[in-house]
Amino acid sequence: KAGVTQTPRYLIKTRGQQVTLSCSPISGHRSVSWYQQTPGQGLQFLFEYFSETQRNKGNFPGRFSGRQFSNSRSEMNVSTLELGDSALYLCASSYQTGQGGELFFGEGSRLTVL
């Protein structure tokens, strides 16, 4: 069974640009969550999508947005990039929503903002 796939793995952007990251969950998983990992901050929850609906949202500014498609694939977008947005963005999928159980993570997309 294929795992969670994230693309691109690495990318470099400049301040003010926007970026779109993609996540393909494990087949059959309907919930996709996004996390930002930065040194010293651990994994910060961005949002969760289930059946194309945003179910939970973390404490991030409106520049961070996401969506989920009917095939459960998800994208997240960050507009007007800032230096502080440099981070590893991790996507995780699970069969059900609620995240009360195990999440399966992708390898992440490492974003560098110059």
Added chain:
Amino acid sequence: DQQVKQNSPSLSVQEGRISILNCDYTNSMFDYFLWYKKYPAEGPTFLISISSIKDKNEDGRFTVFLNKSAKHLSLHIVPSQPGDSAVYFCAASAGTDKLIFGTGTRLQVFP
């Protein structure tokens, strides 16, 4: 407001000895706790979990202890192996709410 805290950013243990990783939480509504392990350039992988109705869960070399009154959980690895060297994250959730992660502890197991 860090609801899940891992106060030790790093831990160094000799191979064969016990590794103890600690985690504290503030939200008394948390009822499910997990530990994830992360190697460089890989996503976190699930290690072990415990529900609030238990105070201990064991899986091979890994045991998680939960002290609800102290709002504290710990992960014990016995015996520690060099392959255990990784960053360990504890995480917690309340009901069907999102999973909250700690800041991680980097474990290094040396020969």
